[in-house]
Amino acid sequence: MGVRAGATVLPGHQITVDEQRRLSVDDLLPSKIMHPGDAEDAGRGLRLCDLTPAAVVVWGGGTQMRLGAPPRRYDIAFSTERMTRLLEYEPADLTCRVEAGMRLSDLQAALGAQGQRLPLDPPHPERATVGGMVAANTNGLGRARYGTVRDWVIGIAVAYPSGKVARAGGKVVKNVAGYDLMKLHIGALGTLGVVAEVNLKVQAIPESEATLLGHFETATPAVAAGLLLARSYLAPAAATVLDRRALWECGLTADWRWTLALKLEGYAREVDAARDQAVGAIRDAGGRVEGADLPATFWDAVRDWSAPDGDVVLLRAIAPIAAIPTLSGAIPSEASVIIQPAAGVVDLRVAPSSAAPTLQRVRSLAGDEGQVVVASAPAAVKSSLDVWGPPPPGFPIMRALKQALDPNGILNPGRFVGGI
Amino acid sequence: MLARLRDVVGERYAFADPYEMRLYQYDASPETALPEIVVIPGTSEEVARVVKICTDASVPVTARSGASSLAGGTVPVEGGVVITFARMDRILEIDTENLRAVVQPGVVNLALSQALKPLGYYYAPDPSSQGACTIGGNVATNAGGPHTLIYGVTVNHVTGLEVALPIGYDLTGLLVGSEGTMALVTRIWVKIQPLPPVQKTLMAVYPDVATASNAVSAIVRTGILPAAIEMMDKLSIQAIEAASHAGYPLDAGAVLLLEVDGIPEVAQELGERMAKVCRDNGASEVRIARDEQERQALWKGRKGAFSAMGRLSSDFYVMDGVVPRTKLPETLAKIDAISERTGFKICNVFHAGDGNLHPLVLFDAFQPGQYEAVLAIGDEILKLCAQAGGSVTGEHGIGLEKRENIRYVFSDDDLEVMDRVRRVFDPHILMNPGKIFPGNGLQPSAVRYPPGYSRRQAVAGGEDLWV
Numbered sequence: 001m002g003v004r005a006g007a008t009v010l011p012g013h014q015i016t017v018d019e020q021r022r023l024s025v026d027d028l029l030p031s032k033i034m035h036p037g038d039a040e041d042a043g044r045g046l047r048l049c050d051l052t053p054a055a056v057v058v059w060g061g062g063t064q065m066r067l068g069a070p071p072r073r074y075d076i077a078f079s080t081e082r083m084t085r086l087l088e089y090e091p092a093d094l095t096c097r098v099e100a101g102m103r104l105s106d107l108q109a110a111l112g113a114q115g116q117r118l119p120l121d122p123p124h125p126e127r128a129t130v131g132g133m134v135a136a137n138t139n140g141l142g143r144a145r146y147g148t149v150r151d152w153v154i155g156i157a158v159a160y161p162s163g164k165v166a167r168a169g170g171k172v173v174k175n176v177a178g179y180d181l182m183k184l185h186i187g188a189l190g191t192l193g194v195v196a197e198v199n200l201k202v203q204a205i206p207e208s209e210a211t212l213l214g215h216f217e218t219a220t221p222a223v224a225a226g227l228l229l230a231r232s233y234l235a236p237a238a239a240t241v242l243d244r245r246a247l248w249e250c251g252l253t254a255d256w257r258w259t260l261a262l263k264l265e266g267y268a269r270e271v272d273a274a275r276d277q278a279v280g281a282i283r284d285a286g287g288r289v290e291g292a293d294l295p296a297t298f299w300d301a302v303r304d305w306s307a308p309d310g311d312v313v314l315l316r317a318i319a320p321i322a323a324i325p326t327l328s329g330a331i332p333s334e335a336s337v338i339i340q341p342a343a344g345v346v347d348l349r350v351a352p353s354s355a356a357p358t359l360q361r362v363r364s365l366a367g368d369e370g371q372v373v374v375a376s377a378p379a380a381v382k383s384s385l386d387v388w389g390p391p392p393p394g395f396p397i398m399r400a401l402k403q404a405l406d407p408n409g410i411l412n413p414g415r416f417v418g419g420i
Numbered sequence: 421m422l423a424r425l426r427d428v429v430g431e432r433y434a435f436a437d438p439y440e441m442r443l444y445q446y447d448a449s450p451e452t453a454l455p456e457i458v459v460i461p462g463t464s465e466e467v468a469r470v471v472k473i474c475t476d477a478s479v480p481v482t483a484r485s486g487a488s489s490l491a492g493g494t495v496p497v498e499g500g501v502v503i504t505f506a507r508m509d510r511i512l513e514i515d516t517e518n519l520r521a522v523v524q525p526g527v528v529n530l531a532l533s534q535a536l537k538p539l540g541y542y543y544a545p546d547p548s549s550q551g552a553c554t555i556g557g558n559v560a561t562n563a564g565g566p567h568t569l570i571y572g573v574t575v576n577h578v579t580g581l582e583v584a585l586p587i588g589y590d591l592t593g594l595l596v597g598s599e600g601t602m603a604l605v606t607r608i609w610v611k612i613q614p615l616p617p618v619q620k621t622l623m624a625v626y627p628d629v630a631t632a633s634n635a636v637s638a639i640v641r642t643g644i645l646p647a648a649i650e651m652m653d654k655l656s657i658q659a660i661e662a663a664s665h666a667g668y669p670l671d672a673g674a675v676l677l678l679e680v681d682g683i684p685e686v687a688q689e690l691g692e693r694m695a696k697v698c699r700d701n702g703a704s705e706v707r708i709a710r711d712e713q714e715r716q717a718l719w720k721g722r723k724g725a726f727s728a729m730g731r732l733s734s735d736f737y738v739m740d741g742v743v744p745r746t747k748l749p750e751t752l753a754k755i756d757a758i759s760e761r762t763g764f765k766i767c768n769v770f771h772a773g774d775g776n777l778h779p780l781v782l783f784d785a786f787q788p789g790q791y792e793a794v795l796a797i798g799d800e801i802l803k804l805c806a807q808a809g810g811s812v813t814g815e816h817g818i819g820l821e822k823r824e825n826i827r828y829v830f831s832d833d834d835l836e837v838m839d840r841v842r843r844v845f846d847p848h849i850l851m852n853p854g855k856i857f858p859g860n861g862l863q864p865s866a867v868r869y870p871p872g873y874s875r876r877q878a879v880a881g882g883e884d885l886w887v
Contacts, residue, residue, distance in 0.1 A: 090744060090746055091641065092637040092640055092641050092745065092746045093744040093745055093746050093775075094640060095744065115643060147572075147576060150575075150590065150593055151572060151576050158837075160837065164833045164836070164837070165833070166831075166833045166834045166836070166837040167830065167831070167834050168830075168834065168837075168838070170742075170809075170810070170811045170829060171744065171809050171810075172742045172743065172744055172774070172775055172809070172810050172811050172814070173568075173569075173774045173775070174564055174568055174573060174742055174771070174774040174775070174776045174811075174814040174815060175742055175810075175811040175813070175814060176561060176562045176564075176573075176597050176811075176813050176814065176815055176816070176817055176818075177811045177812050177813050177818055177822075177826055177829050177830070178818070178826060178829070178830055178834070178835070178838055178856065179594065179597070179598055179838045179841060179842070179856075180562070180575065180593055180594060180596065180597050180598075181594070181837065181838065181841065182593075183575075183590040183592075183593025183594045183596075184589055184590065184593075184594050184841070186590060186593070187589070187590060188589055192589075203645065204643035204644075204645065205643070207643065231516070231519060231614065232614060233614040233615075233616060233617060233683070234683065266686075267682070267686050267689070267690065269683075269685050269686050269689060270682065270683065270686050273683055273685075273686075320518045320520075321517070321518050321519065322515070322517040322518045371587045373587065388587060389587065391588070392587050392588045394588065394589075394591050395588065397591065397844060397845065398588050398589045398591075400844045401589060401841065401844050404840045404841065404843070404844050405837070405840065405841075416588075417587055417588045418588075
């Protein structure tokens, strides 16, 4: 696999210096740009890249471009910026079909006008695209309650290097015809094809919502209270544990070292009951309840915290939820941290200088079933880190899948797990 | 071959006697085909060794466990070895701390929820065949059931297979629903969830299926998402009432069965709100089950619907099409027109909430030409589901039955990509060959009983048939 260094003329459009800079990935600059107008156009463009062959980095809103290893090579910036249409939306069917380049905030606005939403809340929705959310498998704070991208994508159209556009799934919420190739492309970082269209399930916006904070001196009881609630029938829509620094980075201050922030959603009486239950759980765990009068942007800040810009490094540990209390109790003090106990996710922000030792430490804490990835880092830091960790046991199959769908290795070469 | 397989699993658990193997030639679909050898491995390692022996010798492998497939998914159409998971039926771990359970593929779906119940949890996907079908089979077909509307289907509840991890491509998600054509699953991690405190069930009576269908869309538009919305048409109601006296009114044109989960005050409130929407949208009567006994009575009619059909007809052919729920009225009208035109009675009892239709065509297999005519009707119905923006299978799988119909929803390009993916796992097409993909012209190979044979036996024996 890999792209031959060729002297042939690259396909695509000329690119300005400003655009080059805007579309740089890990300090590498593209030579040309392609911005197809629809799925078929994307297929034709990819075919040209494959014939050259030219290395393609796929661009959506660019909010997750700091994820993954640096590309081995970067010739063409392949952007979905012109593919922004809402192709179909029937509110009574609770389904829609959108082009990959549609911004999440635009989609949510269209759904919201009908009292509906996609219950996924990846960071920076005003920039992030639907296709990018699928490719990077970005999930926000609601994942324990509402599931992840894989639970809401019901169909997909993908452009392949062969030039073909192939679909899988469909437009209905229940469908078992053919292979579920949606799953293959979710989180594949565009290494198997370019996601061109996405069919989604949506849901009604809950009729009631509330936020509750519980303050604690140590992480363990805050996490325990969060888990207790998450295992109950009235599970919160979001349960996050923030250390004091992370809370401050999200725009709030507290005298306590750890804060359990709960977002409750549902029918009005359900939210009332969930609030009573949550107050009880916080007090039983020794915490202090704050009936929060929070700035409206608080949850947005918590959501966006895990996709930082600038010099910050974000490490993400994923582990079985029962391992989270132990992991939370051993977090290095140099990190600021947001834990989603019920999702089994611990996000740590560290300075570039301490990224390597913290990564090593957290990997040793995460245990056999845990995984730690560098979710966001500047290029200079990445070169000294193993961003994905060791390849998983199914890796030979993954590499064979890559070979089957992208035989010339033109798609995001080198960015994914194990150098795929 | 037999001797080598016996070396792996033991003398008793591999056999090739045609009489003994008869049990393994069919499932709940009309097609049958005899395997050459049946193997009953006891461990994951034995499964791996059996598969290795078979693939090294280029012998096809077909997995089965509950064999309740309505699409011929477990019929060994190219002969070869059938691996049945009858001995791998243990729940390996129930881990309420992590909200998960680890099971072997042969665990019966209902057995898992029964084991979880004393702990206050359950496994959400509940195909109507849940007393017979297994989690392994559910994974193979990505099985659904009446409660998928709110809780989703099998893939939404399977977090791992004995092949996959959270980093890298999602092989678990890829393999769920692949009908045993890429790999055999030997261990399954599933999500478990707390039992709902209360389930409120109500029945709404309508003059016709179109009015009932529009009521379904109206309910969804209010923002209430019931756990289940099931519909039965006039013919189904009459059959059900004759068989089980569920309390459905005989003069109704359609009955909706709706269920909401929740804490008591919320379930009560939602039940009342749904009742109002039902009435506002043409229901002549709405009845809310007052207690668990009344709730069970309402569900008993629905769950026994298919066996009740035995009272109307000696044979029936079940389909599994899906349409967007807003297309239900026009699709049901078109199915009705097909029935009028062909003279075959067609019943509709189905998951209305997610547009998953189960038209049943009633026929007599011993009348020459009827079976062929019914297959043609099935084909026509699936085509119109596809044209309405739907699918040719919602939960039963493509299997053997619908491998040509898959062309109604996928182009050659779509299927070519799927085939490439399949060959990564199974380069020589030995895993459950002849399923899902069209075009190789294979026919069920061995003994072929009159269509409807197995079903006729089952109905006569008083067993339940499910969908």
